[in-house]
Every structure is written in C-alpha cells, then in structure tokens.
Amino acid sequence: MNFDDTPQEAEFRAAARAWIGANAPRQYEDELRKSSLGRTQLKNANILEVAKAWQKKKADAGWACLHWPKEYGGRGSSPIERVIWQQEEGPFGQLSRMFIIGHGMCGPTMMAFAREEHKRTYLPPLASGEKVWCQLFSEPAGGSDVAGLRTRAEKDGDDWVINGQKIWTSGAHYSDYGILLTRTDPTVPKHKGLTMFFLDMKSPGVEVRPIKQASGASDFNEVYFTNVRIPDHQRLGEVGDGWNVSLTTLMNERSAIGAAVSTGFPELFEYCSSLMLDDGPAIEDRAVRSKLANWAVKASGLRYTSMRAISALSRGERPGPENSIGKLVAGTMIQDVATYALDLQGASGVVSGEDGELAGRFQAMLLRAPGTRVEGGTDEIMRNIIAERVLGLPGDIRVDKDVPFNKIPTKGRG
C-alpha cells in the first residue's frame, strides 16, 4: 500500500506540472480556487471565453482530451495519466466544466457510432474547445424514465424531420452541436423505437430557451424542434437501436473517475475554524464538532474511495463499482452542509449575495444543491443502480416494458 507514482507516472506528472506551471491562466487561479457549488464565475472576465482559450492552448500543445486517440485530437493517454492530469490541473480544471458533456459523453458516442469522415471532421474541434457540444436526451415526459421520450423523427427522403421538445440541456445556449435521442417508431415498446442522431444546433427550427432554475441562475435550457431536418448520414447507430447507443453515452458519464465531487466540507471546516458563536469559537462547540466529524468521514471516505479506483486504473484494471457512490453521497451532503452553515449564522443567514456572510457562499450553495441530487441521475436512480448492478437485486417491475409506446398511459389522473 503506497501513494507513490510509478516511474512512468512520475515522468508524466512532472511533464504535466511543468507545462501547466508555464501556461495556465494564473490570474484566475485564486477565484477558481475559491469557487464552490452555485458560484463559479470570474469577476472581470467571461468564464466561457477563458475556458475556451485554456482548452485551445491545451489542445495546441497536445494536452486536450488525453484519453482520446491522437487522430481525433487527443493524446492517446492511459486512464491513470488522465487522472494525474486532473490532479495537476487543480483549480484550472474548473474551466473544463463546459466541456464535460462534449468530451465525456458526446465524443465517445461519436467515436463508437459515427462515420469515419465525421469523426475526423467533428472530433478535433470538439477536443480543442473550438466547438461545444450538448446532449439532448431528457424531456418533460422522460427524465429518469428517459426511454419515455416523445420527440419524433420521421423519415423524409434522405433526411429525418424532427419535432418535439427537450429539457435540462446543459449548455445548449452556447453549444454548436448536439447528440439527439428521438422516437422513430411509436408503435413498438418504448426502448425499441428510439434512434440517435447528431445535429448542428444552428439548424433552422432549433430554438433554445434558457430555464430559470429554482436557484435563479440559468445553466440549463429547453430546446424546441420544429421541422428540423437532419441528414441520414448523421444518424448514430441503427434505426431503432437508439437505446443501446444512449447506454454507451451514459456509461461514459459514469467513468469520470478521479474527478473530485463537491461535498462542501472543506468550505464548512474552514468557516467553522474561524467562526465565533455567541458562547465561543464554533470549532470548540460540542454540537458543531460532532456534525463536522460526521461530514469529515464522508468526505474522506469519498476521497479514498476515489483513490482505490485510481489504483485499479494504475494497475491497468477496470475500477469496481465503488465509485458509483460519489454523487449519491456528495449531493445530499452538500445540501445538508449548506443548510447547517446558514444555521450557524443565525438570523443573518437569510441574507444572500454580496451582502451575506462570505459574500453569500453558503446561500448560493444551498440554492444550487437540490439540482445536484437530480441531475445526471436522481438519488433514487443512483440507489437503484447500486442495488441492481452492484448488489444484484431485481430490477424494478416495468409495467410498460412490452406495451407499444403509443398505448402507454400519459396521465396519472383524469
């Protein structure tokens, strides 16, 4: 048991560290380091522009999309090298957020299912951040039950004509392309009538409307499709095989090993270390200490769980299912941590934004937190995944499994 790099890993780390040291946008380091859930922004710069510039710089020097093949704009690195890069990139990794979906999900799906000429055309600018991609899966009628989606694709000559609506599309408002899951046959059971495409988000008939979230911010969008035409050569996988194609995408979502999940604990510990309560320092209060200790072991447990997965990668193995707990634990925790931080502030905890304690850091966290327990798989879906894939328990009973899609009821009452 040790935390030492192998000689090759050490060599890679040294090279990455040297390049980052010489090239990273240091002027934003402090702000990026202080960012927390619900508050990643730069005061005097547009974060999207800074992120794109950093990504392009990395790509030009061969440090973008490390795990991708070189011909598609990557570096052909091993999984462990990708993790080492993330460790070395540190706070500048915050700038990769807008590319996570494109690099982590759309790119791998294109690699697995797109025509070779499309891969060579579309993947390198995706890797370099010049083009941003989004993923158009969720719909008002299909969230956790994404196979219940209703956006139609109908064949018309060599094109498909798309009509319908997507929702919760991260970054659609600044995306150039998207991968789109549609229903091509409503007369067969729901999983069998789906087909995947990629499309230009600037196509006529695509309308992006930002969603104003409960937090007040707008990270997500609704996307409306009105007679949008997609050429058949932009189809990914066979007609009717869209569900299997989407599983490739979603499997890639889970493989983000080593990416630190935000728990809010370091922020809370730091806060409590200097906070004075009515009867003394918060950190010396018995109740505060007990709360902190309970969150501390969750945060460290997640950190070391991630290290166990990284070790498996380092040995050239596939990590086990342990990593699936990260989002489930961190989502609830950050919400509880934020709630407690406000509790410690007493009545003034109600004041948010620049007028609030620490410029409203924990207030912003509180308001953003409910989303973390829903996006990318709700807590309940994550528990199902653990129960079924890790513990081998039976799948949920699906009463609509063998019913033609157009015969499935669409209303709960009336």
Add this chain to the structure above:
Amino acid sequence: MNFDFSDDQKQLRDQARKFLTEKCSPRAVRVVLDGKAPYDKELWKGLAEMGFLGVAIPEEFGGAGAGHLELCVIAEEMGRANAPVPFSSTVYLAAEALLIAGSDAQKKKWLPAIASGEAIGTLALFEGKGNPSPKNVKLTAANGVLNGVKKPVADGAIADFAVVAARTGSSGRDGDISLFLVDLRAGGVEVKSLTNLDPTRGQAEITFRDCKAEPLGAAGEGWSILSQVLDRAAVLCAFEQVGGSDRALEMGRDYALDRIAFGRQIGSFQAVKHMLADMYVSATLARSNSYYGAWALSTNAAELPEAAAAARISATQAFQHCAKNNIQVHGGMGFTWEFDCHMYYRRANAMALGLGSLSYWEDQLIDRMRKKNAA
C-alpha cells in the same frame, strides 16, 4: 500509487476467510453466545497454528514478523465471522502495548505466549462510565502495587495478563498516568464476569487489591503510550467492523433475494433495495477510510491519529447501520434468537463502545484535524 492490499495480502485474506468459514460457523459462535463456553478455545488454538495471532509480532518474539497490513486483512475476516475469541484484546491492545512500550524481558515473556495462543491479554482502562481520559483513571499505583477497580474489561475473565492504566500523580496532566503489566493469575485480583450486550465477547470487572505490578514503559508516559495503542486498535477494530458490515449487508441482500411477499422477491421493492444500497454506501465509505488508516498504521505515518479517528467513526457507523438494517430487511424473523442477525447487531453495538464511544472519537477527529491545519 497502489492504495490497495498486495496480492499476497489478499491471498492471506482468502486463507483466513476459508479457515474461519470452516472453524467459525454461526453454529460455533452460538456455543459461546448461549453461555456454554467463555470463548472458542479450539478456534483460538487454530488461529495460533495458522500464525494469525502473531502475524504482526516480530519473529524474534515468536511471531510471523509480517506486519500490520497483514493483521488488517485478518481482522476483517474475524469481524466477518463474528469470531467469539479474545482477538482484539490480546492482539490489538495487549500485544500492541507491549510492542510500543515493553522492555525486552517483557516482550520475551508475553509476545511468544500470545503468538502461540498460550496467553490471553487485555487492556484494563475504563473505570465505569466515561471515555478514555486521564481524569477518569482513579486506580492508584504506589510502591509497585495497584489498588482500584477496572470495569468493563473486555475478555477480563479469561485473560492471563492485563495492561493496566494507573494514576501515579495528581498534577492534572497526562503525565499522571503510568501503565503497568499484571499477571492476572498471580493473586491480588478479583475478577467478576459481567453480563453484556455481546455475550460472544466477555466483559469483566477486575478489582486490584495490593496487587503486584511491573511498570510498562516509563513512569508518566502511560497516557502517551495509551493514545498510540488506542489509535492502532481503532484501525484494526475498524477492519473487524468493515468485515461485519459486509457480512450483515450480504445477509440482508441474500434474504431480500430469497424472501417472497406480495408475490415478489422483497428485494424488488425500492424501499428494500434503497435500504440495502444505503448499507452498501456506508460499508464502502468505511472500507475506504479504513484503508487509509491501514496505510497510516503500516507506515507509522504522522497522519495516523487523524486517519485512525476517521476509520473508527466511519466503520462504527457502517457496522451499526448495516447490522440494524439487516434485521429490518429480515422483518420478524430478524428479531428471533434463531436467526443470526442479532449476533451482528450485538457485536456492532458493543464494538461501538469498546475503545470509547462515537462522540469521543468525533471529538478526537476534530482536534486532530485542527492540529494538522495549524501545523
């Protein structure tokens, strides 16, 4: 980096699991549970023969001279099997105290006897209610004799010797405490068995009356030695708790797959599935925290105090959580004496107290994190 046990260590774990599956079935555990024997003597002998009792004891003192990582994997299996033997008292507490502070003669006398299974040892620290603290040590040592009462003492009724914490000063500082080594067979002690939550592991009250004792470690160093012993034991017990958590989770999972209600496997109901998923989450967090503790223990890292407290808290919570919800998954049958669920519930809750309670370790963890941040 390799934040995992080596192939050899994993092999040792498999070997221990195989041995314990054969020699320590629930039926064997029940012999002690039902009060028909104070501990499983055959199993104890077998553990000695396998070299498990002395796995972390150096070869010059009759052990296998492996290390603490090897002891961790064995501890996990002891917890999984709910073994009714004085393993933690003897190996994590008494042997570790001797390794840290024993004179050459003391080590020569007791360590080979531990490794061979001839001597059972324990730590006599607590004196009634309260957590580990110098101010809770009232038993006095003067002129080489001890006077006072220790309770509860784990495995006290079957132990051959004890490491005893005694008051040798009254300055109100840690330096008031010194450790002593007592041969419990030599007289001056009165031992009374106590009923306790987990009958598979005995608890006793020991009264020392002008009992002869030899110092273990330097005078006034007792608390500092004890803190180290408790940290080491916290990591090793955490592995037992991790093993117990995994077993309780497996029992619940298996029952959820076998039991039919409302025409379905009960494991197909989300209320049950999600309960089991949450058990898996706590068991995984505990395992990962314990691995870090194992690393710190095996390398004697400066991070040990913090790592030990984190492992202790996480593993205590996980074992309690898994053991209680295992009963819940089993429903009424889980609440019968006949089913094994309660044995893990008892062990989980007894272990949660043995080295000091959860709230004590929470407090320790925060102190240690602050110290690290200040440094």
